Amino acid sequence: KLAASDLGFALGPRLNAAGRLDDMSVGVALLLCDNIGEARVLANELDALNQTRKEIEQGMQVEALTLCEKLERSRDTLPGGLAMYHPEWHQGVVGILASRIKERFHRPVIAFAPAGDGTLKGSGRSIQGLHMRDALERLDTLYPGMMLKFGGHAMAAGLSLEEDKFELFQQRFGELVTEWLDPSLLQGEVVSDGPLSxxxxxxxxxxxxxxxxxxxxxxxxxxxxxxxxxxxxxxxxxxxxxxxxxxxxxxxxxxxxxxxxxxxxxxxxxxxxxxxxxxxxxxxxxxxxxxxxxxxxxxxx
Missing domain, CATH: 2.40.50.460 (OB fold (Dihydrolipoamide Acetyltransferase, E2P))
Incomplete structure (x- = not known):
């Protein structure tokens, strides 16, 4: 019997994998397909793309954790907001990476990947207490020209900037989050409905x-x-x-x-x-x- 979780955790990631790594039309074609044989071929293609996405994501997580360790060693503690970049990261997977690192360290995270022509594209994920788009808008006001463009909402955002502006952005983003966010919110909280008998x-x-x-x-x-x-x-x-x-x-x-x-x-x-x-x-x-x-x-x- 199909459950909502099957759509969210089985079908959804496979449909999304096409847009992240290749061409989102593959997922659209599967949803519109009315031939079971063709549908199986498309489904297998999406599943293979999703497996590739998982492998890329796993490698990026290892690299991101290494970057976090270096940051922590250099500053004795992690900044309130994490901005990270690696020249070999994949644009289509930085959003998932930001989400994973946010969950691990309980703080807003923006992960960047190369976008060509000396620019970077970033995807951010936030926590309760910090409106991600408002934070980027404030940075744009304080430091005009640091970002090429940005958009999003409270919990997620996307942006682009020139590669040589990354270190400046990393510093300013960390400073702004530290200024805006109550330190207690960086500890993470698990809200339970209690025990079951x-x-x-x-x-x-x-x-x-x-x-x-x-x-x-x-x-x-x-x-x-x-x-x-x-x-x-x-x-x-x-x-x-x-x-x-x-x-x-x-x-x-x-x-x-x-x-x-x-x-x-x-x-x-x-x-x-x-x-x-x-x-x-x-x-x-x-x-x-x-x-x-x-x-x-x-x-x-």
Whole structure:
């Protein structure tokens, strides 16, 4: 049975991959196609593009984390707002990269890639408390000509600038964010709907939550928390942590998965108990349905 999450996390990224790496008309052609054979060919092409996008993104993340480490060493702490650039980054993936780094360090991020003719294109992602477009507009007022153009909204923006203006922009953006943003907002916050009892960890409750969707902006899917015994843990797909857990206070054994974990920290066979922030979900595979949890945050105890 198709769920909203399938559109957001399976179909959406594949359709977007065409526009990010190649030609978005491939995705449009698939949506308009009424021949199953042709549709499968187009779907396979999109899937291959999405796999390439993942590989590019993974390499860019490694490079971005290295840049963050260098920044932190040179300043003793990361600036309130991060602007980063690498000459080999891909224009179509900098938005995803900015989002990943924002989630990792809990601060506004703008990632840049070469755009030809000595210019850079950047994509920014913000956090609650800083309106990204307003910040860029203020920078444009204070330093006219530093940016060639910009646009966006509160949580995301795009811009372009000349390559030789990047270091100036990096400095001024960091300064402005530090001035505008309450430092407490840089710590990150996990807002939970509380723990589930053992009696609530059921397929029936998971189905009710699924049927209550679609969830989204300003209407987030319920996020629960709890203390669990960590019985099994292993990596799947290189960056995802597959676990089996059991509530410390008693309850069912649960399969769970945490996406895009820090592989320098997980798996850790020395960890026996964890605190989790998670979503209750139904896993559907080859016609079988089972209860699982999608782990947003995992902390060793």
């Amino acid at each position: 053992a009696a609530e960890m059921t397929m029936e409750v998971a189905q009710l939550l699924r049927d209550a969707g679609p969830w989204g902006q300003m209407f987030p899917e319920p996020l629960f928390d709890g203390h669990f015994r960590l019985l099994q843990q292993r990596l799947v797909g290189e960056r995802h942590l597959k676990v089996m857990v059991e509530p410390v206070g008693g309850g069912p054994l649960l399969d769970g998965i945490a996406f895009n974990v820090d592989t320098a920290l997980w798996p850790d066979n020395g960890v026996r108990e964890v605190q989790l922030a998670y979503k209750l979900d139904i896993n559907e595979f080859r016609g079988n349905r089972s209860l699982q949890i999608i782990i947003d945050n995992i902390w060793p105890i």
